[in-house]
Amino acid sequence: MGCLKGCVIIIIIILIPFLCWMESVDGIGANWGTQSSHPLPPETVVKLLRDNGIQKVKLFDADYGSLRALGGSGIEVMVGIPNDMLATMASSMKAAEKWVSKNVSDHVNNGNVNIRYVAVGNEPFLSTYNGTFLKSTYPALQNIQAALIKAGLATKVKVTVPQNADVYESSTGAPSGGDFRADIHDFMIKITKFLNDNGSPFTVNIYPFISLYINPNFPVEYAFFDGNATPVNDGGTTYTNVFDANYDTLVWALQKNGFANMGIIVGEIGWPSDGDRNANNQYAQRFMQGFMTHIAGNKGTPMRTGPLDVYLFSLIDEDDKSIQPGNFERHWGVFYYDGQPKYSLNLGTTNSGALIPASNVRYLQKKWCVMKDSAKLDDPSIAQSVSYACALGDCTSLGYGTSCGDLDARGNISYAFNSYYQKNDQADEACKFPNVSMVTKEDPSTRTCRFEIMIEPYFAGVDRLIGSVGSLVAGLVLFLALVL
Ligand SMILES: *[C@@H]1O[C@H](CO)[C@@H](O)[C@H](O)[C@H]1NC(C)=O
Ligand SMILES: *[C@@H]1O[C@H](CO)[C@@H](O)[C@H](O)[C@H]1NC(C)=O
Ligand SMILES: *[C@@H]1O[C@H](CO)[C@@H](O)[C@H](O)[C@H]1NC(C)=O
Ligand SMILES: *[C@@H]1O[C@H](CO)[C@@H](O)[C@H](O)[C@H]1NC(C)=O
Numbered sequence: 001m002g003c004l005k006g007c008v009i010i011i012i013i014i015l016i017p018f019l020c021w022m023e024s025v026d027g028i029g030a031n032w033g034t035q036s037s038h039p040l041p042p043e044t045v046v047k048l049l050r051d052n053g054i055q056k057v058k059l060f061d062a063d064y065g066s067l068r069a070l071g072g073s074g075i076e077v078m079v080g081i082p083n084d085m086l087a088t089m090a091s092s093m094k095a096a097e098k099w100v101s102k103n104v105s106d107h108v109n110n111g112n113v114n115i116r117y118v119a120v121g122n123e124p125f126l127s128t129y130n131g132t133f134l135k136s137t138y139p140a141l142q143n144i145q146a147a148l149i150k151a152g153l154a155t156k157v158k159v160t161v162p163q164n165a166d167v168y169e170s171s172t173g174a175p176s177g178g179d180f181r182a183d184i185h186d187f188m189i190k191i192t193k194f195l196n197d198n199g200s201p202f203t204v205n206i207y208p209f210i211s212l213y214i215n216p217n218f219p220v221e222y223a224f225f226d227g228n229a230t231p232v233n234d235g236g237t238t239y240t241n242v243f244d245a246n247y248d249t250l251v252w253a254l255q256k257n258g259f260a261n262m263g264i265i266v267g268e269i270g271w272p273s274d275g276d277r278n279a280n281n282q283y284a285q286r287f288m289q290g291f292m293t294h295i296a297g298n299k300g301t302p303m304r305t306g307p308l309d310v311y312l313f314s315l316i317d318e319d320d321k322s323i324q325p326g327n328f329e330r331h332w333g334v335f336y337y338d339g340q341p342k343y344s345l346n347l348g349t350t351n352s353g354a355l356i357p358a359s360n361v362r363y364l365q366k367k368w369c370v371m372k373d374s375a376k377l378d379d380p381s382i383a384q385s386v387s388y389a390c391a392l393g394d395c396t397s398l399g400y401g402t403s404c405g406d407l408d409a410r411g412n413i414s415y416a417f418n419s420y421y422q423k424n425d426q427a428d429e430a431c432k433f434p435n436v437s438m439v440t441k442e443d444p445s446t447r448t449c450r451f452e453i454m455i456e457p458y459f460a461g462v463d464r465l466i467g468s469v470g471s472l473v474a475g476l477v478l479f480l481a482l483v484l
Helices: 004-023 042-051 064-070 083-091 093-111 134-150 182-197 208-214 242-256 281-296 382-392 409-423 462-483
Strands: 029-032 056-059 076-081 114-120 158-160 168-170 178-180 202-205 232-234 237-239 264-269 309-312 368-371 437-440
Touching: 029 042, 042 064, 056 064, 056 114, 056 309, 064 076, 064 093, 076 083, 076 093, 083 093, 083 134, 093 114, 093 134, 114 134, 134 158, 134 182, 168 242, 178 182, 178 242, 202 242, 208 242, 232 242, 237 242, 242 264, 368 409, 382 409
Parallel strands: 029 056, 029 309, 056 076, 076 114, 114 158, 202 264, 264 309
Antiparallel strands: 168 178, 232 237, 368 437
């Protein structure tokens, strides 16, 4: 009995790290996409993730370089099977086994990569795909799950299917009216039942920005978390932000169809910073910080209390993404293309409460391609040069309400030229628009508009190439030694 006090204290001391660990067990995740003309080296990105306390990462494929760099980091990984591979995975068990063996087992067993999920497809039921992937998603999911079981990984690695929030809807407009979309109801039930039976989560991407983008009458305040929106009353439960309402619409849809206890992952959530009048650093900062603060207390949503499992969209801007959905598409990053933070954001994971920039980023020289002073605005070649530069460069920061929307005509033209020039690694030939362009060492950037300097190109697999050249040389030496 004499030890009671001491023992209790010792037990509490032992429990402290455990309790703290429990608090942050879900952590914060981020999406790491690689559709960039100049991606940062994977090692730099992994350090960026670690420095910022991001414990989970979601990939859109199974890029070898990214996975190798993640080895030994402890970061939880979701690897992805792109939609265009679904048909193959659906029709061939062999193909599914090969995919799992090469893109999961190898990395888990030989690379110490902490793979926890396989995303089978990416928003395959998006209305804009016209049902292209409706039939292949479910059999692909079954085959990948069977391959994971065969590889002995099914308890550690779970399958899931990231869906756009448009797979469910509400007949009443309120969350309690939630159900799967009528035209895909049966497909959704089959997939959800399979996931549920296998202890897998439902993954959904939720985009308040898109609500605002597609509907000019959408109440702006309802997209954010400041509580300023006119509340939506759902049978006594009030909603003041569309994220909670959307998430709970899914909770109701799951509950209604017999999956009340199924885990939910928010696979993508974020706000772009450029390319649209509602996409800027102020709104992005307000949304992201509001969201982080909203989920920090682990209160959950009105229908689901407890910590939320979330992957921010996105980690870094990607300048090669299709702009078919809109010019904002290349600006989802919390970080710019070069790993520099866009705005202040406290993820609750760093000592300083600030984002940590990427380290040792190697830039090209401090020079820009601009319109020549002597060139005339009415030079007939200009229009053609600008459209060429914009088609192959990136002009998504030009236009109404964007970061470079205030440039004058000469500024516009220079911006286009520079984008093309930087994307082409500042090659001399890339600043030879006939008679109208020149290279300058004076930064043309304005207060809001960044005339970028590109980072050094990273050649994925360079060391593998060197490896094979090395073995070629070694082979030659061996050959000579044998002959002589
Ligand atoms: C592994 O994943 C990569 C990247 O997504 C893909 O290109 C490759 O075909 C996959 N390997 C197999 C064997 O399916
Ligand atoms: C879907 O259908 C529309 C209209 O028929 C068409 O314009 C679009 O290209 C189709 N999209 C795909 C991905 O097949
Ligand atoms: C600059 O370019 C943008 C987008 O192409 C255009 O909307 C704007 O009118 C241009 N501004 C001037 C002054 O030419
Ligand atoms: C460039 O300028 C020169 C001299 O001013 C002129 O002769 C030539 O035709 C111009 N070239 C083009 C492509 O405009």
